[in-house]
Amino acid sequence: MGADGLNPARLRGVGKQMGGKLAAVTLTLGQGSDSRPFIASCRIDGDFFTEPASVTSQESEEDHGPVSRLESAICDLPLPLDPGLALEKLDRVMAEGDGQRIVGVSPWTLVTALERALPDGLVIHGQGEPDRLSSASDQTFSSHFQPDQAECRRRWSGLKLDLIRDRPRQPVMQMAMDQALNDAVAQGQLPPTLRIWNWAAPAVILGRFQSLSREVHVERARSLGFTLVRRCTGGGTMVIQPGRAITYSLYLPLDFVKGAGMIDSYRICDYWLVRGLRMLGIQAGWQGMNDIASPRGKMGGAAQRRLPAGSRGAGGLLHHTTLSYSVDADLMAQVLNVDPEKFRDKAVTSVRSRVDPIDRQTTLSRQSLIDALLDTLPSLVADLHISSPAPEVEQRARTLARQRYGREEWTAQIA
Numbered sequence: 001m002g003a004d005g006l007n008p009a010r011l012r013g014v015g016k017q018m019g020g021k022l023a024a025v026t027l028t029l030g031q032g033s034d035s036r037p038f039i040a041s042c043r044i045d046g047d048f049f050t051e052p053a054s055v056t057s058q059e060s061e062e063d064h065g066p067v068s069r070l071e072s073a074i075c076d077l078p079l080p081l082d083p084g085l086a087l088e089k090l091d092r093v094m095a096e097g098d099g100q101r102i103v104g105v106s107p108w109t110l111v112t113a114l115e116r117a118l119p120d121g122l123v124i125h126g127q128g129e130p131d132r133l134s135s136a137s138d139q140t141f142s143s144h145f146q147p148d149q150a151e152c153r154r155r156w157s158g159l160k161l162d163l164i165r166d167r168p169r170q171p172v173m174q175m176a177m178d179q180a181l182n183d184a185v186a187q188g189q190l191p192p193t194l195r196i197w198n199w200a201a202p203a204v205i206l207g208r209f210q211s212l213s214r215e216v217h218v219e220r221a222r223s224l225g226f227t228l229v230r231r232c233t234g235g236g237t238m239v240i241q242p243g244r245a246i247t248y249s250l251y252l253p254l255d256f257v258k259g260a261g262m263i264d265s266y267r268i269c270d271y272w273l274v275r276g277l278r279m280l281g282i283q284a285g286w287q288g289m290n291d292i293a294s295p296r297g298k299m300g301g302a303a304q305r306r307l308p309a310g311s312r313g314a315g316g317l318l319h320h321t322t323l324s325y326s327v328d329a330d331l332m333a334q335v336l337n338v339d340p341e342k343f344r345d346k347a348v349t350s351v352r353s354r355v356d357p358i359d360r361q362t363t364l365s366r367q368s369l370i371d372a373l374l375d376t377l378p379s380l381v382a383d384l385h386i387s388s389p390a391p392e393v394e395q396r397a398r399t400l401a402r403q404r405y406g407r408e409e410w411t412a413q414i415a
Contacts, residue, residue, distance in 0.1 A: 013117030014339055019288055021048040021104030022339060024214070025074065025113045029122075037122060042074040045211040045414050048104035049234030051262065052306040065100045067209060069093055070110065077114075080122045086111050103262055104234070104289060146286070147267035155256060155268055156380050162387035163377065164195040171203035171227045171240070176400035178249055178318060179232050180393045185251040186307040186316025192256065193387065194272075194377075196370060197247035199240055203227045204335060207235040207303070211414045214337060221335045230411045233303035235290060238322050239332045246300075246323040246358075246370060248273070254306065254315035266290050266302055269319040276376040280369070282361045292323065297356035299323055324357040325366045 016022040023046035030040035073093045090107040184190040204226045215237045257265040277284040287293035292300045300323035309315035
């Protein structure tokens with residue numbers, strides 16, 4: 001940034017609320033006819049979620065819904081930035097909309113990112129506002145929340161559930177299968193389904209709203225044999241090595257989580273897994289909004305995508321979770337480009353110290369552990385059937401892989 005503060009270089013700032021998700025803003029500045037600076041463009045990225053999901057089969061892959069509305073609102077903010085006024089405006093924008101909202105970040109997160117992106121001369125300080133903002137908290141993301149286990153059991157016991165032990169698939173096809181199965185269940189074409197994934201190749205999986213270059217050392221990852229692909233859900237980046245990861249997806253009618261808040265829905269969906277791990281003597285519980293953890297660190301994470309009810313069906317929920325059975329921490333550190341802000345509210349300093357893989361707590365092999373976990377299902381779900389993907393779902397997934405998930409434009413849309 002030059003002395004005049006107006007060269008076209010992109011400015012970036014990052015915010016992360018305690019226990020919440022990360023959001024970053026990338027700005028360019030312009031100069032009006034009155035010589036006053038203004039925000040010419042804004043791009044928001046991060047590991048947050050949108051609810052309901054802003055991308056369906058019929059929508060454009062560039063349609064970011066509530067994210068686009070916030071980007072437009074930020075461009076309308078006058079400079080120098082008044083943090084208090086910005087907070088009020090972004091709060092209104094986040095409360096508006098057509099039922100879609102951002103989950104995991106607050107207006108405070110975005111204002112913090114703006115303050116860090118803009119040079120000192122373009123932010124109004126000294127009015128007490130930054131202190132008020134920095135002390136804000138959002139109890140939504142309390143890591144101490146524990147689900148009502150009786151309620152979880154009630155919901156699971158009422159399911160008529162199909163179980164798919166799927167064959168290995170390429171990463172792009174895995175993303176496509178998730179959307180195809182989610183669509184089919186949402187439209188009432190298939191019953192509730194749990195699918196255990198098997199990966200055919202190493203992969204780096206980006207969250208829906210993450211920046212590719214900010215999250216991944218792209219060329220290094222490709223040189224190490226990783227496929228890079230973006231999924232349809234929000235959340236953070238996953239590094240997948242087929243023999244080290246355990247991944248499953250749930251495809252459910254929306255009624256399964258009816259009346260549940262966002263955090264409750266994650267706990268309810270992962271209840272079978274945490275229950276199964278505990279039955280096998282593995283310490284596991286919930287942490288933050290969407291993580292599964294032991295007392296030593298993160299074991300895995302989940303993400304969700306909801307399709308609202310409409311003319312094509314009663315609506316559906318995709319919930320997928322990836323667990324680290326074992327970890328090559330050095331390889332993860334080579335591949336991931338982790339923003340230091342992610343560690344600010346965690347007592348860790350690196351990728352290596354964030355993860356606590358399951359094999360530290362069990363002598364079971366990965367496959368034996370999967371078998372043992374699935375063996376706990378009949379004692380929870382009264383009506384369980386072994387199934388396989390329908391041919392029409394496979395065909396739909398192949399189309400999605402070709403038209404969306406296998407395209408560079410999709411993977412790199414947030415560069």
